[in-house]
Amino acid sequence: MINFSPKQKEVWRNTILQHHRWNISYGAVRSGKTYLDYFKIPYRIRNARTDGLILLLGNTKGTLERNILDPLRQIWTPLLVGHIGSNNKVQLFGRECYALGADKINQVSKLQGAGLAYAYGDEVTTWSEDVFQMLKSRLDKPGSCFDGTCNPDHPQHWFKKFLDSNADIYSMSFTIDDNPFLDPVFIENLKREYQGTVYYDRFILGRWVAAQGIIYRIFADNPEAFIVDKAPPVAFCTIGLDFGGSKSGHAIQCTGIEPGFHGVVTLDEDYSKKEMDPDQLNAWVVAFVKKQLKAGYRVIEIFADSAEQVLIRGARNALAKARVGVPVRNAIKGPVVDRIRFYMVLMGTGRYKVMRHCVHTIEAFSTALWDDKKLEDTRLDDGTTNIDTLDAQEYSTEKYQRQILDMIILGGDASGNTKAP
Numbered sequence: 001m002i003n004f005s006p007k008q009k010e011v012w013r014n015t016i017l018q019h020h021r022w023n024i025s026y027g028a029v030r031s032g033k034t035y036l037d038y039f040k041i042p043y044r045i046r047n048a049r050t051d052g053l054i055l056l057l058g059n060t061k062g063t064l065e066r067n068i069l070d071p072l073r074q075i076w077t078p079l080l081v082g083h084i085g086s087n088n089k090v091q092l093f094g095r096e097c098y099a100l101g102a103d104k105i106n107q108v109s110k111l112q113g114a115g116l117a118y119a120y121g122d123e124v125t126t127w128s129e130d131v132f133q134m135l136k137s138r139l140d141k142p143g144s145c146f147d148g149t150c151n152p153d154h155p156q157h158w159f160k161k162f163l164d165s166n167a168d169i170y171s172m173s174f175t176i177d178d179n180p181f182l183d184p185v186f187i188e189n190l191k192r193e194y195q196g197t198v199y200y201d202r203f204i205l206g207r208w209v210a211a212q213g214i215i216y217r218i219f220a221d222n223p224e225a226f227i228v229d230k231a232p233p234v235a236f237c238t239i240g241l242d243f244g245g246s247k248s249g250h251a252i253q254c255t256g257i258e259p260g261f262h263g264v265v266t267l268d269e270d271y272s273k274k275e276m277d278p279d280q281l282n283a284w285v286v287a288f289v290k291k292q293l294k295a296g297y298r299v300i301e302i303f304a305d306s307a308e309q310v311l312i313r314g315a316r317n318a319l320a321k322a323r324v325g326v327p328v329r330n331a332i333k334g335p336v337v338d339r340i341r342f343y344m345v346l347m348g349t350g351r352y353k354v355m356r357h358c359v360h361t362i363e364a365f366s367t368a369l370w371d372d373k374k375l376e377d378t379r380l381d382d383g384t385t386n387i388d389t390l391d392a393q394e395y396s397t398e399k400y401q402r403q404i405l406d407m408i409i410l411g412g413d414a415s416g417n418t419k420a421p
């Protein structure tokens with residue numbers, strides 16, 4: 001039996017029984033914004049004009065498959081919902097449609113000049129703005145329309161500006177509590193993951209708010225809750241290394257990963273603002289790594305700032321000369337906001353710990369600020385707080401970020417859905 005939430009029913013009434021060119025559901029994660037679309041999309045496609053194209057856009061083709069096409073196929077069977085071909089075409093409900101990633105403009109440039117009868121958009125705030133501008137200019141046929149969803153971002157985001165414009169828009173906001181189909185335990189866990197952070201406002205309450213002030217609020221409010229005097233058992237360790245520049249210091253972190261990826265603990269640290277020549281720097285790295293091995297920590301790899309290839313080679317050679325068999329790899333250096341959110345979730349769920357003697361780490365997590373002058377979420381990096389230690393800390397865990405988050409989310413999600421918010 002198919003049942004809809006009151007919010008979903010309201011959206012259906014306002015977007016199907018009434019016509020608006022732009023139909024937007026935004027708000028909290030897992031709040032039921034997309035589910036309704038598994039029923040809207042077939043309706044739209046069957047009723048779309050035949051003299052225009054049908055286009056589905058997601059952040060990438062992969063996320064579009066995962067968030068939209070896979071669930072559609074489960075409901076409507078592979079007979080009605082095909083797979084995206086190499087030519088970006090997909091058969092949906094008897095019509096040939098296009099499915100594209102919208103994170104870069106070049107991916108949709110092929111569609112320039114084509115008029116659209118219907119467009120669907122997943123994760124709109126993650127798109128390139130140029131793609132959205134192109135979409136606006138193509139959705140020009142009488143009766144053509146767009147359905148889309150997103151999670152809120154900062155209030156100056158281009159899509160928020162569009163939502164506030166006088167275009168023919170119906171928009172509906174969702175909070176996590178608008179989805180009665182979620183297990184209350186799952187909702188509680190999700191709330192805990194984001195408590196005290198900007199993501200709570202965005203992903204739980206569904207609000208467009210700026211990232212301001214202290215970043216790791218729950219750590220800053222009560223560092224003692226995260227500090228341990230004795231290391232918990234760890235499965236293995238990694239080291240993160242950030243080389244200093246003119247203003248910044250050298251930072252190195254030894255991190256333990258708990259068995260089953262259950263948590264992360266900062267076991268040891270060093271931070272130096274001294275001007276070191278290459279030999280001194282290498283000796284400093286070797287001494288730190290040796291100290292960890294001597295303490296019995298099974299360090300399996302070192303992730304070092306990939307912008308400094310010469311220094312990485314130097315460290316590699318020095319470790320080899322000292323007969324320390326730990327490989328030095330390039331840090332992944334993914335988006336900083338992803339790394340920040342990872343530590344916030346760890347802290348929110350009680351999965352981050354730090355040894356008491358790691359004073360730089362404790363200080364760095366306590367004082368890190370959002371940069372209020374930037375519109376995009378940006379960590380303040382003007383030399384007044386120690387970002388080097390945070391970089392090194394993040395390099396040490398970036399490789400396992402996805403795995404650990406999946407573990408946390410799977411642990412709490414009764415629906416078995418592995419999508420990370």
Ligand SMILES: Nc1ncnc2c1ncn2[C@@H]1O[C@H](COP(=O)(O)OP(=O)(O)OP(=O)(O)O)[C@@H](O)[C@H]1O
Nearest residue numbers: 003004005028029030031032033034035181415417
């Ligand atoms: N009417 C419904 N009946 C049954 N299950 C539902 C219904 N609405 C939503 N759900 C379930 O709730 C979960 C979240 O719904 P949905 O994917 O629509 O959320 P969302 O708001 O799009 O989340 P996100 O922002 O993370 O993409 C899914 O597992 C979905 O199957």
Ligand SMILES: [Mg+2]
Nearest residue numbers: 033034067149
């Ligand atoms: Mg969704």
